[in-house]
Amino acid sequence: MAKYNIKDLEKLTGIKAHTIRIWEKRYDLIQPDRTETNFRLYNNEQLKRLLNISILNKAGVKISKIAGLEQDEITQQVATFLDTDTATVTKIDSLLQPLMDLDEATFVRKMDDFVNELGLEGTMIEIIYPFLTKVGSLWLTDTISPAQEHFITHIIRQKIIVAIDQCKSVHPEARTFLLYLPEHEMHELGLLFLYYVIRSRGHKVYYLGQFVPYEDVQKILKDHPSINYVIGSFTAPMDPVELQEYLNQLSKDAKGKNVIVSGFQIEHSPLKLPSNVKTFKKASGFIKHLEKEMLFN
Numbered sequence: 001m002a003k004y005n006i007k008d009l010e011k012l013t014g015i016k017a018h019t020i021r022i023w024e025k026r027y028d029l030i031q032p033d034r035t036e037t038n039f040r041l042y043n044n045e046q047l048k049r050l051l052n053i054s055i056l057n058k059a060g061v062k063i064s065k066i067a068g069l070e071q072d073e074i075t076q077q078v079a080t081f082l083d084t085d086t087a088t089v090t091k092i093d094s095l096l097q098p099l100m101d102l103d104e105a106t107f108v109r110k111m112d113d114f115v116n117e118l119g120l121e122g123t124m125i126e127i128i129y130p131f132l133t134k135v136g137s138l139w140l141t142d143t144i145s146p147a148q149e150h151f152i153t154h155i156i157r158q159k160i161i162v163a164i165d166q167c168k169s170v171h172p173e174a175r176t177f178l179l180y181l182p183e184h185e186m187h188e189l190g191l192l193f194l195y196y197v198i199r200s201r202g203h204k205v206y207y208l209g210q211f212v213p214y215e216d217v218q219k220i221l222k223d224h225p226s227i228n229y230v231i232g233s234f235t236a237p238m239d240p241v242e243l244q245e246y247l248n249q250l251s252k253d254a255k256g257k258n259v260i261v262s263g264f265q266i267e268h269s270p271l272k273l274p275s276n277v278k279t280f281k282k283a284s285g286f287i288k289h290l291e292k293e294m295l296f297n
Contacts, residue, residue, distance in 0.1 A: 004042045027067035052078045092131045171202030175228040180208035234263040
């Protein structure tokens with residue numbers, strides 16, 4: 001079993017060693033082992049507990065309240081924060097250690113186990129997306145580095161690409177989708193997952209990837225009138241007025257087609273979506289739409 005000293009815990013959780021000592025003494029949150037020279041040592045379970053306590057505390061829950069919770073109650077509150085269930089939180093937590101250790105073999109093995117149990121879609125929606133939410137909160141507090149996040153994202157990306165390559169052939173009655181990220185967008189993992197979701201159901205996809213100039217989108221739409229759906233994501237900072245103008249122009253250029261947009265800017269900007277533009281906050285919402293509207297007879 002791995003052992004960590006208090007400085008390791010400070011690095012891994014983003015909580016100062018002085019604060020950890022106070023929490024131990026005042027609230028008895030964790031009980032470390034001791035070396036013969038009386039130095040603190042922590043195990044994996046204590047690390048996971050402190051990571052979950054850290055997430056709740058940074059989400060606004062007072063440490064005095066957390067101290068009064070049982071372990072299963074802490075797990076339940078983290079599950080609520082991540083919008084998932086407690087059993088899944090355990091699976092999510094199991095990915096944190098290989099992330100922090102840059103342990104590709106262990107991360108791949110665990111993800112393969114989840115895919116065998118839940119399928120790729122279930123794994124992405126139930127485990128990977130909440131995991132990335134948790135990683136995001138750790139990244140914001142400098143608990144993990146951008147390099148660690150990129151390392152793990154690359155592994156997930158490769159898994160999706162392999163799954164896309166294994167998709168069945170295009171159905172004769174397939175709809176055609178254009179997927180892209182605007183030229184200021186670089187985080188394509190979510191869009192790549194939608195590529196898999198669409199292709200796995202036998203539909204056709206033009207996948208343009210990231211950093212796509214709008215003029216190229218216009219040209220594709222003009223040259224390929226058979227396109228039925230246009231999908232894009234807007235996460236990077238963008239002036240709301242400019243975003244509204246962009247969507248208005250996209251709606252006009254994609255006249256007669258369905259446009260689906262998502263991302264942080266779509267959710268948090270004061271927008272008036274044109275009539276042929278829809279948004280889904282979660283991939284599961286898009287999947288339900290796909291299942292309902294575009295199943296083959």
